[in-house]
Amino acid sequence: MDRCRSDQQPVKVTETKMNAFNSGKENAEKLSYEERKIKIRILALALLGFLISVKSDRYFPLPDHLPEPIFQIILLPYTCLFFAAFIIFIKPGIVGDAHLSPIDRISAVKLTTVIILIFEAMAFILLIVQDLRYALFGYHLNIPIAIFLFACIGASLIYLLIKDASQGLLVLIALAAYTGTYLLSIVSFPLHSQRSDMLPLILSGCQSFLAGMSPYAYHDLLYHPPHQVFTYLPGMWMAYLPAAASGVDLRFINLISMLVSALILAYSANGSRNHSMLLVPVFLLTPYLQYRHEIYLGVLFLILSIVFFLDRNNKWWTSSIASGYALAAYQFVWVIFPFIVVSAFKRWGIKKAFVNSLIAVAIALILILPFLLGSPEEFIAGVYGNWFYIDTPSVNLSYLISLFIPWDSMIIVQGIVMVAIFSLALQRMDPEDRWGWMATALVLFIAMNRVINVYFYLIVLLLLVMHGISVSTLKEKPDEEEEAPN
Numbered sequence: 001m002d003r004c005r006s007d008q009q010p011v012k013v014t015e016t017k018m019n020a021f022n023s024g025k026e027n028a029e030k031l032s033y034e035e036r037k038i039k040i041r042i043l044a045l046a047l048l049g050f051l052i053s054v055k056s057d058r059y060f061p062l063p064d065h066l067p068e069p070i071f072q073i074i075l076l077p078y079t080c081l082f083f084a085a086f087i088i089f090i091k092p093g094i095v096g097d098a099h100l101s102p103i104d105r106i107s108a109v110k111l112t113t114v115i116i117l118i119f120e121a122m123a124f125i126l127l128i129v130q131d132l133r134y135a136l137f138g139y140h141l142n143i144p145i146a147i148f149l150f151a152c153i154g155a156s157l158i159y160l161l162i163k164d165a166s167q168g169l170l171v172l173i174a175l176a177a178y179t180g181t182y183l184l185s186i187v188s189f190p191l192h193s194q195r196s197d198m199l200p201l202i203l204s205g206c207q208s209f210l211a212g213m214s215p216y217a218y219h220d221l222l223y224h225p226p227h228q229v230f231t232y233l234p235g236m237w238m239a240y241l242p243a244a245a246s247g248v249d250l251r252f253i254n255l256i257s258m259l260v261s262a263l264i265l266a267y268s269a270n271g272s273r274n275h276s277m278l279l280v281p282v283f284l285l286t287p288y289l290q291y292r293h294e295i296y297l298g299v300l301f302l303i304l305s306i307v308f309f310l311d312r313n314n315k316w317w318t319s320s321i322a323s324g325y326a327l328a329a330y331q332f333v334w335v336i337f338p339f340i341v342v343s344a345f346k347r348w349g350i351k352k353a354f355v356n357s358l359i360a361v362a363i364a365l366i367l368i369l370p371f372l373l374g375s376p377e378e379f380i381a382g383v384y385g386n387w388f389y390i391d392t393p394s395v396n397l398s399y400l401i402s403l404f405i406p407w408d409s410m411i412i413v414q415g416i417v418m419v420a421i422f423s424l425a426l427q428r429m430d431p432e433d434r435w436g437w438m439a440t441a442l443v444l445f446i447a448m449n450r451v452i453n454v455y456f457y458l459i460v461l462l463l464l465v466m467h468g469i470s471v472s473t474l475k476e477k478p479d480e481e482e483e484a485p486n
Contacts, residue, residue, distance in 0.1 A: 324363025
């Protein structure tokens with residue numbers, strides 16, 4: 001009997017080792033598959049960033065005098081490519097294995113570094129184009145400093161290509177590169193309302209508020225048509241009050257917001273074995289985002305990043321407060337908020353979802369109502385009425401739809417599509433995919449809008465980064481839980 005036991009013991013040990021070997025092999029294959037998916041997402045996000053940077057604002061780089069139908073025909077393949085890249089990011093598995101072998105030969109860090117090198121070259125060119133195009137507005141780029149800055153950025157990235165650097169180091173270099181480029185823009189390019197009325201209008205609204213008047217009035221900006229309507233929700237312009245009160249350039253608020261937002265996202269992806277953190281530098285160094293030094297979206301990005309961080313850590317109470325501030329900061333948050341509610345319902349149940357929504361709406365109303373009741377006509381004209389002219393010079397479906405449905409009915413089409421996506425989300429949404437649902441709803445809403453600015457799509461790219469981080473890091477948790485007992 002003793003000999004029989006001793007004969008069986010090596011068999012059990014061998015089986016245990018084989019199981020461990022097979023389990024390790026499966027985990028390695030799974031990790032390889034997940035890393036391959038994140039590489040596809042990195043490439044898809046890079047393509048989206050490349051497309052909005054190449055097309056840029058208005059008709060650029062096409063002639064301004066092109067007839068609208070011809071311009072929209074030229075724009076159609078561009079729009080199709082944009083949506084193809086978007087779908088691939090959401091569903092990277094649709095790319096067949098046969099097409100993946102080239103990206104298996106390069107690490108995710110090196111792939112991202114190559115993309116960023118290309119992006120930095122594009123950003124340098126766009127800065128020079130901007131300098132020449134808006135010289136009449138006092139734009140004067142210091143070329144030697146610009147060359148030195150981008151040479152340092154390029155040398156750092158080339159160093160990363162040579163060495164096996166960590167994704168954390170690449171994120172730090174990306175933060176430094178973005179900061180350097182943005183500071184160069186602040187010193188070289190003044191805020192001018194004829195170049196862009198966004199931050200000048202916010203500054204004018206802040207100054208009115210600090211003088212004891214409502215910002216929701218009509219503003220006269222230098223070299224701009226008089227009686228410019230104030231279009232920003234309270235949560236947006238209030239974030240710029242400290243800079244307006246102290247006389248600091250408003251762009252410093254935007255810069256700080258962008259950097260903190262990127263740090264929050266990178267921290268959220270920290271520890272991910274499949275390099276989802278690398279989505280952050282690809283987004284941050286999108287050439288168009290670096291080029292547009294005078295936009296105000298950094299505040300929105302920071303708020304959404306805070307919502308993302310709190311939400312994924314199940315801090316539903318504080319997440320509700322942050323969501324309420326987001327509702328009071330930007331109109332497009334109204335489009336994605338219902339999907340936050342659906343996610344809360346599926347994760348926490350109807351009671352918490354109801355309380356979550358109630359808190360968010362209450363916070364939003366506390367910020368909005370004093371200005372809405374104080375200047376109802378001007379508030380509605382700016383926040384809502386300003387969206388009713390027609391301007392679709394970027395990725396869009398609205399021009400095509402307008403051939404069959406009047407422009408005045410476009411909002412109905414948007415409503416029907418949003419209700420359809422919301423109904424589908426109620427039935428099929430996996431809470432882990434909530435940021436992907438938000439990105440899908442928003443990209444379709446923007447594409448069917450009457451007014452489409454290129455920078456709208458930056459919000460979609462941010463939501464995609466959040467989706468990529470969320471689905472990547474969450475899928476690793478079960479493995480960690482399985483390994484814990486051992």
